[in-house]
Amino acid sequence: EAQVTQNPRYLITVTGKKLTVTCSQNMNHEYMSWYRQDPGLGLRQIYYSMNVEVTDKGDVPEGYKVSRKEKRNFPLILESPSPNQTSLYFCASRGQNTNQPQHFGDGTRLSIL
């Protein structure tokens, strides 16, 4: 089954404690992306990756890092999380053609206390 898998689904943690949200896709997609969803703001792009070792900033990259060492994985790293990063996070992937829809993971709800 084609899917995008995020882990963990839920996490409550404290300010400053480094955390990583993993994202893996089994569709051999080149393009992967991270979004955060906040009430009244819809989804906003954090980072995206065109392929292995090719990443770039989206609209709200501050406080986040990503890596793309393998095609299937695109982890989101919060080196020093802060309360304003409390949000619902989505990973997405898509094939090479821009007319294809992005496939989204089930989301990760992060609470930073």
Add this chain to the structure above:
Amino acid sequence: AQKVTQAQTEISVVEKEDVTLDCVYETRDTTYYLFWYKQPPSGELVFLIRRNSFDEQNEISGRYSWNFQKSTSSFNFTITASQVVDSAVYFCALSEPFPIQGAQKLVFGQGTRLTINP
């Protein structure tokens, strides 16, 4: 810059009523794609439809229909004979092609929370 506006924050109707969710977009690109996604209470994002900027034909899929009008920069979504299972947050999105071939960002609207009451 690209922008998507969903002016209806929340809509509540009684089951079997028809309901239309509005989406207005702004872009300077001549080639772009529009999408609708559904987010049920369980939280995942479900792809509903994609429409490219050169195809203004309306589309119907069961009880769902979409009206794309370039002249008014709108891509509205209608649910006919609504059901309780249609209750969800619905997002309209616009693809923003980057100069780099193959890159794409989805610009999302704020979402419309639709509640269908029995």
